[in-house]
Amino acid sequence: MEKVIKLIDQINKGLKVLLAFSLGTMSVVIIAQVVLRYFFHHTITWAEELSRYLMVLSVFLGASLALRTQSLIAVELLAENITYAKKRVLKIIVYLLCLIFFATLLVVGIQVVGNVGGQLSPALQIKMSIPYMAIPIGATALVMNAIAVIMELIIHKEPINQAEEEEVI
Template sequence: MKKILNFIDGINRILLLLLGVFLSIMIGVLSVQVLSRTLIGHSIPWSEELARFLMIYLVFIGAALALRKQQLIAIEFVAEKAKFNTRRFLKITSNVIGIVFFGVIFVQGLEVMARVQTQVSAALQLPMSVVYAALPIGAVLLTMNAIAVIIELGIASEDKNMEVEK
């Protein structure tokens, strides 16, 4: 199980770097766009489209990383009052429900990609299937990190049981 967690965390480190690159590109392009519009009076037609597409990927990658660190917004007042095993059960259950939801996003994302495969974006002339690929890619990343959280909760349970036995 530790090998699986190490593998997922390795992928997450790469995703964190990718997140930084995408954010840097987005900030740079938007900064040039604002300067171009204010100083020259001419806007760059593709900059807003690129920023929008990067933001879509940033949201899915960021959500996957936040899920892994259990930093997504959650209502936990019930879980906080519960005992360890109940809290663990609630977290595992919510992650399993999340995995089912991510499966729906994955399937629907593939269907949308198939429908838009002949379309291209207005300014960048990028196939829209590349943009909509964020849905299945994000679903896979979210599922991967939900599984990691479930594994960690299972390991925490084993560690807790070992402490009780001592």
């Protein structure tokens, strides 16, 4: 299990690079659009569309990376008032439910990509299957990271540090 977790973490390093590239490209395109419009009264016709597609990809990748570090927003009212062992079981159940949702999203995302292959985007004139690929890519990353979190919860039967257990009591 440790090797699988390390492999997932290596893949996440690549996802971080892709996320940085996506956010950087989106920022450059938006800034260029604003500068061109304000100073030169000219617009880039495809800037808004490309930025929208990159934002969707960024959200999926960012969510998967946040899932891996368990940094997503959560309501933990119940989890705060139980022992570490019970909290661990509760988290495993929650992540298994999330895993089912992410796997469903992956399957449906692949179907959607197949359905929109013949359409072209309005401004960029690319096949719509290209921007819609963000769904299966993001869902795959979410599935992968949910599996890593579940594996870590199974491996670490005791709190990583004693302060974590004392907070519960």
